[in-house]
Amino acid sequence: MYKYSFIYCSIFLLIFSSALSAQDYITTKTAPQKLRDSYKKAYSYTQGADLAKGRKELLKIIKKYPTFINAYLVLGETYRAENKLDKTVEYFEKAIEIAPDYDARIYYSIGKIAMIQEKYAEANDQFTKFLSYPKKSEELDKKAKKMLGDAKFRPTALANPVEFEPVNMGENINSERRDYFPSITADENVFVYTVQKGQGRSAQEDLHMSVQKDGKWQKSIPIPGINTNENEAAQSISADGKLLVFTVCNRPEDFGSCDLYFSIKINNKWTKPQNLGQPINSKGWESQPSVAPNGDAIYFTRGGARGQGHKDIYVSHLQKDGTWGSPINIKELNTPFNEGAPYIHPDGQTLYFSSNGHAGMGNFDLFISKKQVDGTWSTPKNLGYPINSPKAEEALAVQLDGKLAYIASDRDGGMGSLDIYQFTLPQDLRPDAATYAKARVIDAKTKKSLIASLEIVDLETGKPFVQSLTDRDGEFVVCLPIGKDYSLNVNKKSYLFHSENFALKESSNKDEPLLLLIELQRIEDKPTINTKPIILKNVFFATGSAKLKDISKTELNKLKELLEQQPKLKIQINGHTDNVGDDKDNLTLSNNRAIAVKTYLEEQGIAADRLTAKGFGEEKPIDSNETPKGRANNRRTEFVVVPQ
16 A cells, blocks of 8 residues: 655645645635545545556646645655656646745755756755745754755765775675675784675674785684674774774673674684673664774764664773773764764874765765864765765775775675775875884893883873883784874883884884884892993983983983882983084083983982983994984983992
């Protein structure tokens, strides 16, 4: 049995609708009884699926009563039921000629048809007209504004296509099944995605992974220890490849219809998956996670349980006590419609996501937004056509360098119903440049791995950028946006700290990731010989001067803290220069710089008898003086623990 609706209201309701202006036309309210009876008879035919008979009766009515508005509306709806959209518009427009203000919803309906027919100027006019009426439902008002945005966006997008040449990732990744939701590690050696097996109620999702060898992705395998006979899907692998967050649904012990779970990779094996718990998981629906580059936040999608209500993007930040904070709704990204599949790039500043609420090309489009200085997010930008199409584009992942992106698509020529493709991301849609530092921390004597604290500080602001611990293997991976200089301090109780300087302000790419082996020296109870020098790589002076730069305070305060924690420790501060200039002048400069560090520590409360200072000039180079980089390494300040 056919049932027709005139924009969410049964046509039957129109029988009893009333005119909004002076009656120079006929409605069901003002019609004589004979007309009402004829109309009800014709209407009953349309409801009984006899469209031809119903239309015949309606046309008879119009011939006799040419200003009877309701007959035109029902005629239009019968043609829409058969997808004869031009005829639908024809009768709707006749209704407007008779009574332009009878029901504003007719403009909305014509606008929707214009969108289907790609008549965007017409759609623009119709939605604008509809929105000009003060009395309308909140739901239609919301949808009309959305489609008006689409009508304005699409002609420009179609006229200005972005560069897009997707390449199928091939049989080692894709299958005859559905393959989607890609994610990738910072070193670009591990690729994780979701595979759907079966159809309908028998469909099941598993997580697969592929490793890259010699520039080629190997045959993917189900991730050991993660998959079950139930669904595991919509995942995110951390930058270091040791944390996996994914979606699990409909398990009786969970908080809601779908929850987020996690697993940690230890000794090359994944731990038993655990529920992330509250407050991230709720009675509703949580899915589509994206782990922040340094593991200090999780972006995800939240909605009502079992499809109720719209979906929004949230973020939860890791707290100092190791728990997850209350999720925050990212209001700059979310609309009254659906947003999802957030992907935070390793730069930590660029977020890609899908939405059917912002102006776009079709069902779901992909968008980009960047975090501002004040922590808010920029107005989302559509990735453009043909990256976005009339179909649904719902998940994107982008490599560290921002050049190569991965997308799931059901385009023609694929291996299955949904395949993963890679493509070069247009320049203006790329994230900020980023690199990563990968290190292993060991005991200098035993060579055993150490769990140590690490802090990376933005040297320009003096604020911590990352505060974390190494994993059980003594390893860490930290993603660093290029364009800033950073200090790294690695410390552990009863050990001397280690510092590094990452000078990325002038860098422009990540061709050389920062790979480090950090050896921490244990502090002896009664040292009998000088320790190996600890270079203070974040202590800086004005050129040719012993005046400390303000950015040196971060590192010097770490040295002060070490001396406070080890009250018996005595150190010697050494100054060194390169070989440029006069030998005697260099010796004096290096000695004065060592004294400047000693003086600073004394001013911070460290007893003078625990500190000595000595300059060595250019006598003890650690690198070649033939290159700028080598000379910079030779210009250094360091300290050693002296015998007691």
